[in-house]
Amino acid sequence: MSTTQSERLRALLEPVAGKAGLELEDVKVSAAGKRRQLVVVVDAEDGVELDAVAEVSRAISEALDDSDAMGETEYVLEVTSPGTDRPLTEPRHFRRNTGRLVKLHLKERGELIARIMTVDAAGLDLEVPGVKGRKPKPGRADFAEIERARVEVEFNRKADGEDEEAAADDETAEEA
Template sequence: MSTTQSERLRALFEPLVDKAGLELEEVTLSASGRRRQLLVVVDSEEGVQLDAVAEISRSLSQALDASDVMGEAEYVLEVTSPGTDRPLTEPRHFRRNTGRLVKLALKERGELIARIMAVDEAGLDLEVPGVKGRKPKPARADFAEIAKARVEVEFTRRDGAPGDAVGDGDTDFDTEPDDSDSDIDETTEEA
């Protein structure tokens, strides 16, 4: 996608996404056979509900129909919320995942798997899980030293963990970690 088209799409979408109380995370246009696929990723501090995705999808589709930004070629519009495999790149991404286990690639220290306990302007306060009965240890990672970061999906989780949606002890896995991680929250429309 050319920078010009990317900028035009962002300029068209951002006011609509902001008005809906969401944040525009990503706009990607790719070829899919004879059609093009336009992927729009939205998020918010509270996560994104399916109804909000459907509503913003309709709004973006109407805006695209009224503009010439996509030209005459066919395209498929897909609006979704970020999944758990999304890289954490902005401080707000880390804040939204406080309490979650993350895998960090640190420039000087290598790889670290730890739970985000707190986020400030400079970086993360972490808790490195104990191994073989040892107690967890506190750690710190500044944003400047983080090369890559992703949420680690947990199938077994201690009861009452921060961000734990289940937390009642009746299950061994976190079935709904939070709305912002749902890969189900997506709507696809064809133009």
């Protein structure tokens, strides 16, 4: 039974990431001149802090030094967290992005941009933005119909509760 280098690396590094309280999302090995580059992507339910990345990076480096998983060729190790442009492929990815705007490519319906409201075992409950000032409407997408999905970056998104605070300020001003 033959296993690829990525599978061997995943088997070696998954427990290291788990011990640090992180999930191993991806392992990529690529050529970088005469050396190779090993990119290890880790994540956690509430995101990954820089200190956690540094800590797991040291642990991964130790594990690699103690094994022959990378062979004799020099390599550069990069440990990182997923970026905003990473594809959402697992239910946990969608769960971690509840409240965020996503672009979904659906098998039957084509492209849909909507906000994730809740995630269950079968799919997503969505809020589809209204067109031309209309109110948003509810929607649903099952995991089985999602071909691709990514988070849409929002530069001017209001913080949770900001609308309620503005309304309360307006009422207080009217009473004065």
